[in-house]
Amino acid sequence: MSVNLDKLVEDILKESRAKAEEAKKEGLTQIEDSISKARAEAMKEADLIGRNTKTECDAAINRRVSQEKQKARLAYLAAKNMVLDDVMSEVQRKLVEFSRDDSRYRPFLLKSIVRGMDAIPSDSVKVALSESDLRRYGGPKLVEDALAKMPTPKTAVLNDEPIRTIGGAVVTSQDDKVRVDCTLEAKLGLMKTQLLAEISKILFASK
Amino acid sequence: MKKIVEAEKESQQMLEATKQEISELRKGVPNRVGTMRQQILRQATEQREKTLADAERKGAQEAEQIASEAKRHVESLSKISKDKRKQAVERAIELLLS
Numbered sequence: 001m002s003v004n005l006d007k008l009v010e011d012i013l014k015e016s017r018a019k020a021e022e023a024k025k026e027g028l029t030q031i032e033d034s035i036s037k038a039r040a041e042a043m044k045e046a047d048l049i050g051r052n053t054k055t056e057c058d059a060a061i062n063r064r065v066s067q068e069k070q071k072a073r074l075a076y077l078a079a080k081n082m083v084l085d086d087v088m089s090e091v092q093r094k095l096v097e098f099s100r101d102d103s104r105y106r107p108f109l110l111k112s113i114v115r116g117m118d119a120i121p122s123d124s125v126k127v128a129l130s131e132s133d134l135r136r137y138g139g140p141k142l143v144e145d146a147l148a149k150m151p152t153p154k155t156a157v158l159n160d161e162p163i164r165t166i167g168g169a170v171v172t173s174q175d176d177k178v179r180v181d182c183t184l185e186a187k188l189g190l191m192k193t194q195l196l197a198e199i200s201k202i203l204f205a206s207k
Numbered sequence: 208m209k210k211i212v213e214a215e216k217e218s219q220q221m222l223e224a225t226k227q228e229i230s231e232l233r234k235g236v237p238n239r240v241g242t243m244r245q246q247i248l249r250q251a252t253e254q255r256e257k258t259l260a261d262a263e264r265k266g267a268q269e270a271e272q273i274a275s276e277a278k279r280h281v282e283s284l285s286k287i288s289k290d291k292r293k294q295a296v297e298r299a300i301e302l303l304l305s
Contacts, residue, residue: 009214016218020225027229031236038240039247046251053255057262064266065273072277079281087292091299098300108304187303195299202295203287 080204087199092166095184099167106137109167112182113146116171117154119180128159128170 099105109129117125127143139158147156163170168183188195 005210009210012211012214012218013221016221019218020221023222024225024229027225027232031229031232034236035240035243039243042244042247046247049248049251049255050258053258057258060259060262061266061269065269068270068273068277072273072280075277076280076284079284083284083287087295087299090292090296091303094296094300095303098304184303191303195302198298198302199295202298203291204284 080200083203084196084199087203088195091195092188095166095188099184102136105167109133109137109169110142110146110149112168113142113171114149116169116180116182117146117150117156118152120171120173120178122173122175122178123153124155124157124174126159126172126174126176127156128161128163128172130165130167131162133167133169134158134162 098108113127116127127139127146129139129142133139133142143156143158147154159170159172163183165183165185168181168186170179170181170183172179
């Protein structure tokens, strides 16, 4: 009888120990689960911080690099423009020299007058020249020589008002409605883009 | 009979003690989670600051490289030979007077 009772008591204690163990195990598992979940959540946030940082860094580097590239481009362009300005100034000086060289300039002036006359769609025209050209070559003689070279006969008179130019002529119709500027300055202005392109090709073309 | 009652009582106490132990552990969870979270985020923030500083350094290095290359390019313009300049002027004059 006593042995059976002891066995019963032992069973009761054994069962409750097992229950307690089970409850503890379950409780610990739940705690570990919630900690794991929280850790995963925090890691996710940390990962997002990392990814955002990478994007931010890439953007910062790109921004810095493109700012510097832009600065470099502008500096190079400014330096290039200075070189081009120098060359264009030299071109202008050469044009002045050219206009003082009678043997080369007179035929050019004559050609300019003929071109201007030819471009005016009327029979009579006015020719304006610079004061120095009028003095050097005699205006009427130039006009006469130009008329002789015209493919179609026209009449021309000298404009009373001399023009200010390095060289060349301005031809207008008698009624002043049509004006053809054949001065070196006008040609320089008209051809500036083409000239700069040609000059750039020679100066800056990579080898 | 008395022994059985005592055994029942003891087992009840055992369960209660386990519940109490678990309950105490549960109470500590928010603190543990908070500390752990703080630590993880602090590490991430430290890493972020380090990465940003590295990027700042890298950007500055690249910018410096670009600037020095640009300086070299600009300097190369002042080394254009007189011959080339003369050639360019002559070509421009040739176009203008043609």
